[in-house]
Amino acid sequence: MPRYRATVTITLRPAILDVQGKTVEQALHALGFTTVEHVRIGKHITFELEAADRSIATEQCNAMSNQLLANPIIEDYRVTIEDVEP
Amino acid sequence: MPRYRATVTITLRPAILDVQGKTVEQALHALGFTTVEHVRIGKHITFELEAADRSIATEQCNAMSNQLLANPIIEDYRVTIEDVEP
Numbered sequence: 489m490p491r492y493r494a495t496v497t498i499t500l501r502p503a504i505l506d507v508q509g510k511t512v513e514q515a516l517h518a519l520g521f522t523t524v525e526h527v528r529i530g531k532h533i534t535f536e537l538e539a540a541d542r543s544i545a546t547e548q549c550n551a552m553s554n555q556l557l558a559n560p561i562i563e564d565y566r567v568t569i570e571d572v573e574p
Numbered sequence: 575m576p577r578y579r580a581t582v583t584i585t586l587r588p589a590i591l592d593v594q595g596k597t598v599e600q601a602l603h604a605l606g607f608t609t610v611e612h613v614r615i616g617k618h619i620t621f622e623l624e625a626a627d628r629s630i631a632t633e634q635c636n637a638m639s640n641q642l643l644a645n646p647i648i649e650d651y652r653v654t655i656e657d658v659e660p
Contacts, residue, residue, distance in 0.1 A: 497618050523624035532616040538609035
């Protein structure tokens, strides 16, 4: 079966307060980067998987995101699939 | 001054063991996603900043990454800069 490289980017939904982001923003201001605003911190997850084709790989990554990787109540996710060169 | 939207992606260096990634990998196997391998978990940080031009914005983001956002001993970072529509 073909192998794919998946990237799942997980971000907090815009309505959710990002406490970690706020803390980093204040630290950046204290370091002199005073124009920085709207800091949001999410996750960047990469892995490889096998699937019959690209659309099945995408479907599996969506299922993984909904079941484990993301918290769909407060987070959005975006899946990108690339071929792995054999 | 023009505003830019920055994305900083922070990943563990390839030689560094990703304990969190390993744990997620085992959980995905337990859920039936048995072909998943090489799970690596990094950070996806987005923010806006002001700078005279794009190259100064990039330079500032590199400085922020080295000083605060990433741990250069064990992590790599990648900066992407986009224009913010006024």
